[in-house]
Amino acid sequence: MQRVVNSSFILLVVALLVCSVYSVDLNEFLAQRERLLAEESSRILGGSVILNADEQLVNNVLMAAKTLEFDQSFSTLDFIPADHYFLAKPAMLQSEVFQFIQQMPKGAVLHIHDIAVTPLEFIINDASYRPNLYVCTPPQDPVFFQYASSAPANLLDCQWTLVADKREQEGPEQFDSWLRSKLSLFTLTPQETYPNINSVWTAFENTLIAGSGIITYAPVFTDYFYQGLQSFYDDNVQYIEIRTTLPQVYNLDGTLMDEVQVTQLYKDTFDRFKNDNPDFSGAKIIFAPLRRADSATMTKYVELASQLKAQFPDVVAGFDLVGQEDLGPPLKDFLSQLLAGAVDPDLHYFFHAGETNWHGTDMDENLIDAILLNTTRIGHGYAIAKHPSVMDLARSNGVPVEVCPISNQVLSLVADLRNHPAAMLFTNGFPLVISSDDPASWEAVALSSDFYMAFMGLAGKKADLRTLKQLAINSIMFSAMSTDEKNAAMAEWQKRWNSFILNKYNEYKTKHNQI
Ligand SMILES: *[C@@H]1O[C@H](CO)[C@@H](O)[C@H](O)[C@H]1NC(C)=O
Numbered sequence: 124m125q126r127v128v129n130s131s132f133i134l135l136v137v138a139l140l141v142c143s144v145y146s147v148d149l150n151e152f153l154a155q156r157e158r159l160l161a162e163e164s165s166r167i168l169g170g171s172v173i174l175n176a177d178e179q180l181v182n183n184v185l186m187a188a189k190t191l192e193f194d195q196s197f198s199t200l201d202f203i204p205a206d207h208y209f210l211a212k213p214a215m216l217q218s219e220v221f222q223f224i225q226q227m228p229k230g231a232v233l234h235i236h237d238i239a240v241t242p243l244e245f246i247i248n249d250a251s252y253r254p255n256l257y258v259c260t261p262p263q264d265p266v267f268f269q270y271a272s273s274a275p276a277n278l279l280d281c282q283w284t285l286v287a288d289k290r291e292q293e294g295p296e297q298f299d300s301w302l303r304s305k306l307s308l309f310t311l312t313p314q315e316t317y318p319n320i321n322s323v324w325t326a327f328e329n330t331l332i333a334g335s336g337i338i339t340y341a342p343v344f345t346d347y348f349y350q351g352l353q354s355f356y357d358d359n360v361q362y363i364e365i366r367t368t369l370p371q372v373y374n375l376d377g378t379l380m381d382e383v384q385v386t387q388l389y390k391d392t393f394d395r396f397k398n399d400n401p402d403f404s405g406a407k408i409i410f411a412p413l414r415r416a417d418s419a420t421m422t423k424y425v426e427l428a429s430q431l432k433a434q435f436p437d438v439v440a441g442f443d444l445v446g447q448e449d450l451g452p453p454l455k456d457f458l459s460q461l462l463a464g465a466v467d468p469d470l471h472y473f474f475h476a477g478e479t480n481w482h483g484t485d486m487d488e489n490l491i492d493a494i495l496l497n498t499t500r501i502g503h504g505y506a507i508a509k510h511p512s513v514m515d516l517a518r519s520n521g522v523p524v525e526v527c528p529i530s531n532q533v534l535s536l537v538a539d540l541r542n543h544p545a546a547m548l549f550t551n552g553f554p555l556v557i558s559s560d561d562p563a564s565w566e567a568v569a570l571s572s573d574f575y576m577a578f579m580g581l582a583g584k585k586a587d588l589r590t591l592k593q594l595a596i597n598s599i600m601f602s603a604m605s606t607d608e609k610n611a612a613m614a615e616w617q618k619r620w621n622s623f624i625l626n627k628y629n630e631y632k633t634k635h636n637q638i
């Protein structure tokens with residue numbers, strides 16, 4: 124009897140167990156799975172964008188190309204955003220997704236630096252062929268360039284020669300490729316050439332020093348920025364904010380222009396470009412001198428920023444500091460100067476912050492200082508995912524991060540862009556814009572290269588046209604334009620977007636009918 128009870132009891136337990144295993148019905152589970160995926164899909168950057176019928180068709184075609192590229196990469200393990208940009212660029216140029224992004228109206232570029240705005244072709248093929256340019260090549264980089272009516276006084280370890288003479292001696296092709304190598308970080312062996320973050324930053328700053336001697340010659344300066352705007356305009360970007368150290372611009376006789384005169388040069392150039400291209404929404408500058416300064420200099424910088432903002436309210440967006448963040452000094456060293464500047468309600472901050480892998484250091488904590496100083500945007504914010512309270516404040520105050528994927532890769536913060544922390548910002552719909560930082564230094568294609576890397580490498584396989592559309596809208600919304608300027612820029616962008624969608628729609632319809 125006892126045995127019987129025992130075995131039926133066991134049977135009962137087994138039956139209950141079996142029931143509980145199957146108590147979640149498969150269909151029910153799949154429905155939950157769908158709901159969870161849909162919820163995540165709605166939280167992604169652009170998740171609340173609703174596409175109209177034409178946009179949906181264009182999206183289907185875009186996503187077919189993106190899916191194909193992902194699937195091929197998955198089987199070959201050869202994924203463009205996982206590779207160093209220098210090696211991946213030829214494949215990127217061939218990508219259908221990249222070409223789509225190139226044609227797309229992308230709105231604005233909000234994080235870019237003066238000495239690396241314009242494609243090197245302008246300096247190499249135009250500026251360096253102008254008369255009176257001298258070069259001085261010490262045994263160690265940087266090399267120096269200067270336009271002058273006669274050879275400048277020799278430096279300690281090098282003599283000035285006319286570029287025209289050197290070019291003739293060496294042969295133009297040889298000379299021009301040498302010149303390119305002094306202005307660009309590009310190499311087919313990035314890991315060996317730049318083994319660590321300090322070596323790549325040193326080389327980077329050397330390219331900027333070399334370029335600045337050419338760019339800051341007054342007649343070149345204005346043409347250089349005109350061509351810079353042109354390169355973004357051609358890349359379907361309609362508005363630009365340029366961070367500038369406001370370098371001393373010089374004339375042939377050696378006379379120098381001050382910051383007010385240089386700001387006026389920017390204004391004249393922007394006006395000339397807008398006059399030639401009425402559908403361009405404009406450009407502004409952010410005064411961004413080197414962070415390696417003493418406190419007296421910082422006081423002067425902040426006062427100058429206020430003064431320039433008052434004198435050129437439509438041209439000057441605000442203030443920032445530049446230079447390798449890891450080497451400091453951190454923002455907190457200048458709190459009294461920066462708090463004094465914050466008293467001016469018209470002076471806005473656009474601080475670089477968290478462009479570092481050194482979690483918990485003073486430099487990493489620039490994110491804390493930037494957000495408490497009411498920065499309007501955060502440059503890079505590469506480390507922000509490690510600062511949840513900064514993220515909360517940034518989100519509630521509408522402070523976006525300016526994500527520059529290729530810059531972070533070339534300047535050694537991350538190798539494989541799938542590991543870029545902004546991937547988490549995308550999935551959480553965090554306010555962000557994509558920018559290109561110093562496209563000329565790594566020979567990026569204006570804004571499109573970074574858009575492509577963000578779309579493919581950061582946003583995930585399923586991010587679609589809604590994400591791209593939101594990125595473009597964000598770039599205008601988070602710009603330093605006035606409300607009126609923003610409204611006009613949004614209207615212009617919408618017009619361009621509608622015609623882009625219509626063109627793409629017709630292109631695909633035609634292709635489809637032909638098949
Ligand atoms: C930042 O903005 C808040 C809210 O407007 C204000 O209370 C605070 O004083 C500002 N901080 C600085 C440093 O300007």
Ligand SMILES: [Zn+2]
Pocket residue numbers: 234235236475502560
């Ligand atoms: Zn920058």
